[in-house]
Amino acid sequence: MMLPEPQTLIPCPYESTCSGCQLLALPYGEQVELKKNELRALFLSHNLKHPKDIQFLSQGAAYLRDRLDYSLQDGRLGLYGKNSREIVDIEVCAQLSPELQAWYTEFRKIKWPFTKGSIRLRVGPQGERGVWLDFANIDIKALLDEKEILKSLQSQAFVEIGQRRKVPVWNGSEYKLKDPELHVWFTTWMNEVPVNLYCHVASFTQPSLKANRLIADKISAWVHKYPNARMIEFGSGIGNLTLPALATAKSVLACEIDALSLEGLEKTVLMLPSDLKSLSEKLTIYRGDFQKKILQDFSQFDGVLANPPRSGLMGFLNPLEELSPSERPPFFIYMSCFPESMAVDAERLQSFGYKITELAIVDQFPQTAHYEVLALFQRK
Structure with a gap:
């Protein structure tokens, strides 16, 4: 483990608007x-x-995160602006690992049929992609009824929905929500041995x-x-x-x-x-x-x-x-x-x-x- 060069500065196109990184101006x-x-x-x-x-x-000094939590607001996906309750639409983020940035870039192509919600994206130890959609119940129902967004999303990632972390399942004619599933989304270490940790996309991890x-x-x-x-x-x-x-x-x-x-x-x-x-x-x-x-x-x-x-x-x-x-x-x-x-x-x-x-x-x-x-x- 080595610290980056002391004078390292990380470029960000949202430095003047996004509230996420408070110390960008400092080496x-x-x-x-x-x-x-x-x-x-x-x-x-x-x-x-x-x-x-x-x-x-x-x-x-950057590009470490394998998990992000962003807000959706009127088609914008990102974090709150400085001194503002408006979401800054973020396309690239210096916090994200290359694997998570690639997943986020794909995810941003979705056009949501409602105006707000919270979203967690993950990339697991072997590159597995996951998403947790924390939306209002009425919006979850609209998503299940619309079908196509979920079908497209599930072709790319494992999907969890709502506070109860339910998993949408297509039965041939409609979507139903089933109980949460445990998958490997994180890794810890026992001395020199990596150990897979089972949890949910919505679980707390580092x-x-x-x-x-x-x-x-x-x-x-x-x-x-x-x-x-x-x-x-x-x-x-x-x-x-x-x-x-x-x-x-x-x-x-x-x-x-x-x-x-x-x-x-x-x-x-x-x-x-x-x-x-x-x-x-x-x-x-x-x-x-x-x-x-x-x-x-x-x-x-x-x-x-x-x-x-x-x-x-x-x-x-x-x-x-x-x-x-x-x-x-x-x-x-x-x-x-x-x-x-x-x-x-x-x-x-x-x-x-x-x-x-x-x-x-x-x-x-x-x-x-x-x-x-x-x-x-x-x-x-």
Whole structure:
């Protein structure tokens, strides 16, 4: 992994109108320092002690995304304009991988019979194309009745429709919607072995296959510091962090609220390569709202792995507070794309006797103000 040249600038024809990339005018080297300094300032405002050196992990200054989320408005497909509620019609985007740009170019040829909606496009690990159409019910019905757009779309990609991720099926005379299907739309890593992750086009995943390798490798490296650790994970999702941890840990209890995500994780474990099958015996999957109530005894674990939503860990940390310092797990790995809530949780962890010993930014969103943070906390 090498950072691009510090003076790298990414050209974009929509720089003056699109709100998607806030840092396009800055050379990439300046973006790197800006993000590091913002994180330092945020942690300082919360009186958080952390390593002076913040690692910066990057797979490039652009062209990383294998998943996009755009809005449709009056025939325009793209993102909101600067200081505007109008969609900027975007033909090419420097955020997209070459494979996703090719898929998006084809997708843009469709003429939609309604005025607005949300669209997710994906390209899977082997180049598979997927689309999730999140439209109003009346527009979904119009699409099913019209037939031809769906027929054309399904000849190019796997299609999901609506919040329930239904799959349109042609029965010879009309379209019907059937239950969601799990397919391989993402990849994680167990040490040096790539592992297919089963999920839906609409599932939450990291945005970039290439950048995700950096995340998986960092999780693996930190868990390796504690061989045979008994771990509990909050927000396992489809298993993107679960499996890198499972490769080294003695056991992992994966906790998640979303049933569809856990269905994907269960299938992923079922379909593990033969030489990794035995690792599934170390995994326990548990469903519940762990921001509100956690039933597990944290003193039974050596490590915690957390990738919470934007709202942070909330009540998940309460059981830690009730334990004596010596009963608390020796280490805590925290990943977040919302540093503000992470800083609030880190304050509590610091008060429980934890110290940030390693801190990394994963630049999954170059050219934007957003970034992913990974932190290793160790008990004093």
